[in-house]
Amino acid sequence: MSVVPSSPSATPGLPDSPLDPQMAALLALIVRAKRPPIHAMAPEDAKIAYEKSAPILDIHPPPVHTAEDLLVPARDGHAIPVRLYTPREASWIEPLPLLVYFHGGGFTVGSIDSHDPLCRLLCGKADCMVLSVDYRLGPAWRFPTAVNDAFDVLHWAFAEADKLGADPARIGLGGDSAGGTLAAACAVEARDAGLAPVLQLLVYPGTCARQDTPSHRALADGYLLTADMIRWFFAQYLDQDASRDDWRFAPLDGGGTGAKVDGVCPAWIAVAGYDPLHDEGVAYAEKLRAAGVAATLADYPGMIHDFFKLGRFVPAVAQAHADAVAALRTAFGTSQD
Structure with a gap:
């Protein structure tokens, strides 16, 4: 992997701001x-490498x-591990x-353990x-298993909220990267199921x-x-190429129009300037707004993908954490300490 110079550029898909110095x-x-990149490893080795590097x-x-x-319990009898x-x-x-949280990792790596520090921070x-949900991962479990697991936990959380000591009127959905995909899909499922x-x-x-936006190219x-890593992740997860056009995988544009998002809950969407996924996050915020859904877009131009989990080396990540916390507190109606 080569590091692209961090000076401002007029290239489509690149932010005007330089890369954060600590991130660079x-x-x-x-x-x-x-170290070999994840996409050069066997899936099981990639899972182990990710778990070791995360902390x-x-x-x-x-x-x-x-x-x-x-x-x-999942719909097929599988027991989905979660951490409360x-x-x-x-x-x-x-x-x-209560925040129901889905970890990132390309539907292939990651776990409730890899995202334990972030979930602890959001909790406190x-x-x-x-x-935090340990949904099933590829390649052993392919689409739509992960999204079915997410939907099953969504319904369980609302049904069991009282027993957990949670307020069913104040339940949020969250996730990063692939987990953000699942959270977005859950918001649509919740609307359709009459959950709020x-x-x-x-x-x-x-x-x-499909990964053809300016930020993906640049x-x-x-x-x-x-x-290469994105292609590898999707190869592990998707059961067939046609599933790319399922809104549960691509809520922005799957099937051409993507998910119908009118009436879904409000959104807070964080994007990173130096992330291939930047443009699709921005576009999803625009899609929600066009449907009349309140959507706050938090753009961090000097950051890269996965930056929420790089706080030990990059002090600026703390501000993004604080912004996410503020969004949760506003939605939950709790005062900031």
Whole structure:
């Protein structure tokens, strides 16, 4: 992987702002390490490599009141592992808001463990429960298994909220990258099922059927997530190429028009300037707004894909974390400490 110079450029798909200096230094460090990229590994080796690298770059896991591992029944009888974080003792009189969170990793790598620090941070700072979902991954489980798991946990969370000490009137959906795709799909499923989440927190979500936007072309290599890696992820996940046009995979433009999003819950969408997925995140915010859905777009021009999990090396990530927390607190109606 080569690091593209971080000076401002007029090239379509590149931001006008330079790459964050600490981010540029981190990318250079990754290049010098000469570790094989995920897409050059066997899937099982890629899963292990991702789990090992995640805690090196992420923030230290903040303390929470409790972190409990549970199982949620899937429609096919599979037990979906989930982890429930609580910021303080649950009160049945004053239940806590709940964020259902789907981790990123191209539908192939990642877990509730790889995203443990981020979920802990959101739990503590937003003063909400977080239910982190270990949905099934490719290539052993292909589309639409992951999205079916996400939908099953969505319905379970609303049905079991009272028992968990959560407020069913204050449930949010969240996810990063592939997890953002699942959260966006869950927002549509929730509307269709008569459920009413208060927010979809989408962090650099994947939303388009094919990777042909200006940001995909301009940022195909050099910024951690590459075009080769995206193709490899989708090869592990999709059951057939035609599934690219399913709105559950591509809520922006699957099938040409993508998901019908009128009436879905409000959105907070974070995008990174040096991320191939930048343009599709922006376009999804525009799609929601065109349908009359309130959508806040938070653009971080000096960041790269996966930057929410690079806070140990890049201090500027802390501001994005704070922005996400503020969005959750606003949606949940809780005061900021």
